[in-house]
Amino acid sequence: MSREKRLKMKKLEPKHLIEFNQLLRYVFQVTNHDLKEVGWEAREIALAKLPVLEQADVIGWFDRDKLVSQLAVYPFQVRIFNQTYDMGGLTGVGTYPEYANMGLMDKLMRQALADMRQRKQSISYLFPYSVPYYRRKGWEIISDKMTFEVNDFQLPKIKAVLGEVERVDIQHKDIRVVYERFAYANHAAMIRNELAWGEYWRWDVEDLTAAIYYDSDRKPKGYLLYWISNEVFHIKELVFVDEEARSGLWNFISAHFSMVSKVIGNTYTHEPLAFLLEDADIKETISPYFMARIVDVEQFISQYPFKPHTEPRIWTFTLDDPLLEWNQGIFTVHVSTEGKATLTRGGDRDATRLDIRTLTTMLFSYKRPDYLHRIGRLVCSLETVEQLEDMIDQETPYFSDYF
Known part of the structure; x- marks a missing residue:
């Protein structure tokens, strides 16, 4: 049987702790010497990661019961403009080199994002080992150190x-x-x-x-x-x-x-x-520092607090997402005078065009609409830019954690 046919995706359990830890240490090149430098022994780090398998959503690819590729999603919460969002913290991403270039991680990410959507985790954070790689998957920078x-x-x-x-x-x-x-x-x-x-x-x-x-x-x-x-x-x-x-x-x-x-x-x-x-x-x-991506644009917008205004406002945009079909297409946001928003499908195809990365960093106010328009990431009229500048609050994102 070929290697591709032997591979099976499934959820990791506490019994997979040793394999989970071995793959992490191999991919991130963590040696026993490194662990001793910070006072860790191999057994201690393995036991320390046990809560991940018990509390997080960890999935991987197995080849004849051998773990060869994995990722974990932590159940976290973050504050976005005074609103509490359920967030999926992506970590523990790794594949053994002999299983590289088989699309395993792409499939794991798609499944993990679908699971996040099911759990109402409409936003995902991660610390990037490669900014270009995660940008190709729809994440974008949202904070600095x-x-x-x-x-x-x-x-x-x-x-x-x-x-x-x-x-x-x-x-x-x-x-x-x-x-x-x-x-x-x-x-x-x-x-x-x-x-x-x-x-x-x-x-x-x-x-x-x-x-x-x-x-x-x-x-x-x-x-x-x-x-x-x-x-x-x-x-x-x-x-x-x-x-x-x-x-x-x-x-x-x-x-x-x-x-x-x-x-x-x-x-x-x-x-x-x-x-x-x-x-x-x-x-x-x-x-x-950290990157984020909107997992489900409809869920995210339904919680998002736009700035209050004397008149209701409407914004239509065409959105592209490299992984998630439910984030692709034409959407219209209806914003009440109090700043409460609802999202519906359909509208003017040429009103605004942007991708999920641009939408994420813009709604986090890490980069403003005017700047994104000037560098070609936000394609729309100047009137729309002015409207978005007035709709989106301005505050510097703060994130000091690491996982």
Whole structure:
């Protein structure tokens, strides 16, 4: 029997844990040495991935009961313009090289997206190992990561604040309290369930430390996750819900002036840190971070909050999707004065033309309609561009998780 005929697609179960882990480590070239560098043993990482098989939707191709290709979809939720969306987090994507170029991953992705649609996960996120590959599958960049490097003599001067900072265990409950409040207020952010928190901590160094800012009423308003190594203060995440907490946490960082030579960290917005510093001549680099794709345009639009207006508005567009037939064709969006939208099929074929990637990044406000029109990704009249600019809210997507 030929290899193609032997292959069968099926759902992975906890009994497939070892094979699942072996394929992940092979594809991502994770060695035992790499694991020991972050304090992991092979058995520990295998057991750590068990919740994935128990809680996520994991499918793969088997050749005579041998797992040869796989992907996993996490059941997550994200906030998009103050609306909570069920999101399918795509991860664990891999195929052994001897089974490459057989279309196995393409079929797995189509099935995974169909399953997401069935589960009402109208949006999917992923961290791309190859931006061009996932763009061909309909995903597009929707968030950035900014890395900064601040020398010790550039650290901000201490500002007077009413609260105080306490160093605590990284599992302290107030970290989750602050993050939840922060996530609900920030566009595109993850609402972290237990599975999401597990992935968030997975690869951390053993000496990670947490510091929480409490205001004068003893309410947690921000936190800092960090470690110090070779006189460098490394920031994993800095989260705050107001400016007082931001100042308080930077006071804490600056208090390490005599201990460190520099501070290195990441932020996940378009706002440069340099502007907030007296000495703004710091090193900052911006790189694309996460990608997303609309899984079901009708489901997604039904939840999407367009900006309110004095008059109802109508937008017709022809949509192309490289994988999903239910996202292809002519659609018309009817938006009420309150910003509530409904989507129907049909309309003027020549009104607007765009693909699923462009629609996704535009509705996330990562790239605006005017820019997308100028670079040829959004084909429509200038009047339509102006209407879309007025319909779509403007806010920078924030996403700091990794899975």
